[in-house]
Amino acid sequence: MAAPPHLLSAKAQTPNPPLSTLPSPCAAVEMFRSPTAAAALLRRLAPRVSGGGGGGAATRWRFPPPVSASVLSRFSSTSTSSPSPPPPSAAARGDEAEDGDHQEESGDSGARLSITVDRSGLYNPPEHSHEPSSDSELVKHLKSIIKFRSGPISVAEYMEEVLTNPQLGFYINRDVFGTSGDFITSPEVSQMFGEMIGVWAMCLWEQMGQPEKVNLIELGPGRGTLLADLLRGSAKFVNFTKALDINLVECSPTLQKGQYNTLKCEDEPVGDGTRTVSKLCGAPVHWHASLEQVPSGLPTIIIAHEFFDALPIHQFQKASRGWCEKMVDLAEDSSFRFVLSPQPTASLLYLSKRCGWVSSEELEKVEHIEVCPKAMEITEQIADRISSDGGGALIIDYGKDGIVSDSLQVWILNSFYCKI
Numbered sequence: 001m002a003a004p005p006h007l008l009s010a011k012a013q014t015p016n017p018p019l020s021t022l023p024s025p026c027a028a029v030e031m032f033r034s035p036t037a038a039a040a041l042l043r044r045l046a047p048r049v050s051g052g053g054g055g056g057a058a059t060r061w062r063f064p065p066p067v068s069a070s071v072l073s074r075f076s077s078t079s080t081s082s083p084s085p086p087p088p089s090a091a092a093r094g095d096e097a098e099d100g101d102h103q104e105e106s107g108d109s110g111a112r113l114s115i116t117v118d119r120s121g122l123y124n125p126p127e128h129s130h131e132p133s134s135d136s137e138l139v140k141h142l143k144s145i146i147k148f149r150s151g152p153i154s155v156a157e158y159m160e161e162v163l164t165n166p167q168l169g170f171y172i173n174r175d176v177f178g179t180s181g182d183f184i185t186s187p188e189v190s191q192m193f194g195e196m197i198g199v200w201a202m203c204l205w206e207q208m209g210q211p212e213k214v215n216l217i218e219l220g221p222g223r224g225t226l227l228a229d230l231l232r233g234s235a236k237f238v239n240f241t242k243a244l245d246i247n248l249v250e251c252s253p254t255l256q257k258g259q260y261n262t263l264k265c266e267d268e269p270v271g272d273g274t275r276t277v278s279k280l281c282g283a284p285v286h287w288h289a290s291l292e293q294v295p296s297g298l299p300t301i302i303i304a305h306e307f308f309d310a311l312p313i314h315q316f317q318k319a320s321r322g323w324c325e326k327m328v329d330l331a332e333d334s335s336f337r338f339v340l341s342p343q344p345t346a347s348l349l350y351l352s353k354r355c356g357w358v359s360s361e362e363l364e365k366v367e368h369i370e371v372c373p374k375a376m377e378i379t380e381q382i383a384d385r386i387s388s389d390g391g392g393a394l395i396i397d398y399g400k401d402g403i404v405s406d407s408l409q410v411w412i413l414n415s416f417y418c419k420i
């Protein structure tokens with residue numbers, strides 16, 4: 001995984017200040033936009049925030065501070081002695097009132113609702129946030145997510161934005177591989193890598209009884225070099241190459257174009273439309289944004305080289321109050337910094353149930369742990385697909401065989417830049 005250094009230079013790990021409670025970010029936005037909506041919203045939420053029933057789970061927020069009963073009372077409808085009829089909007093507000101007290105107060109003839117919005121507790125972006133900054137568009141985008149949420153985001157969300165944000169992500173608009181890129185992968189070093197994987201794929205196809213049609217799926221094909229070497233290496237085994245239906249799972253439009261060129265693809269007319277064919281072997285080629293989108297129903301050969309290590313991870317750290325999630329926040333000077341969640345996050349609760357493979361003895365020994373739920377999800381999809389369609393998968397990644405505690409690092413122009 002590689003990313004620009006200014007995105008990932010956060011180091012300090014300070015506990016996050018206590019978080020306050022509001023029902024949802026959308027609710028807060030509504031408050032800014034419309035006092036009417038704010039009043040109706042707060043009336044709806046009153047039982048929750050005051051603990052008086054309602055029972056909905058509240059989302060943790062750092063700003064604004066908890067909504068107290070006194071704040072709620074400021075949103076209540078009040079009667080005034082104004083003789084003028086309520087304007088249509090005020091009448092609408094009266095209609096929204098659901099609780100008996102409000103209706104009673106506005107029941108007087110000529111009564112008018114007046115609503116004031118107390119914004120003192122709402123988040124105010126610091127003045128300097130409007131000053132011109134040298135931040136890249138991606139940094140601005142990440143900071144705006146944290147500001148909008150009024151609180152830190154998980155390392156997984158940060159990583160997903162940095163790597164695959166549809167406009168600004170690391171992989172999305174450029175070729176990051178090779179000697180002129182940020183890192184190099186095995187297929188880019190030697191053609192033997194793709195050829196060897198071709199031998200494995202043909203053996204698997206033979207073991208499956210040489211089916212006439214087979215789905216060859218590659219997850220995260222990069223420049224397409226591995227697949228091109230596989231196809232060139234197996235070109236003489238015509239029955240194999242003739243059986244192939246090639247499906248590439250790639251999120252980057254730039255890399256998709258590169259793969260099209262590397263596989264010597266051409267668009268051929270078929271029926272009313274066209275189909276894309278690799279001139280290296282004559283097999284049809286399709287692109288998909290996710291494995292789920294690849295049609296099933298054919299025996300399947302799946303290859304994933306250095307794909308799983310590009311998927312977003314959650315990181316957790318042991319603190320005196322127990323395991324906390326490591327989050328990315330903004331420091332006073334607007335730079336990124338790591339903080340620890342003040343209490344278990346939803347991800348931590350979910351993962352601690354799901355990750356039964358880590359024994360409590362093992363957990364005793366580590367201070368940090370990282371988990372990739374997306375990798376678990378995709379692995380399950382692969383297993384389901386192979387158990388229903390038949391076939392096999394070859395997943396290659398490099399790392400420690402055991403609990404991974406802290407593997408995030410930055411490489412730039414093929415040099416190790418820093419561990420984060």
Ligand SMILES: C[S@@+](CC[C@H](N)C(=O)[O-])C[C@H]1O[C@@H](n2cnc3c(N)ncnc32)[C@H](O)[C@@H]1O
Binds near residue numbers: 305
């Ligand atoms: C580290 S590169 C590996 C490239 C190639 N397999 C190789 O060995 O050279 C990761 C690849 O996965 C793609 N990728 C990363 N995250 C993805 C996602 N969530 N969905 C689809 N493709 C993704 C990237 O665009 C890139 O092609």
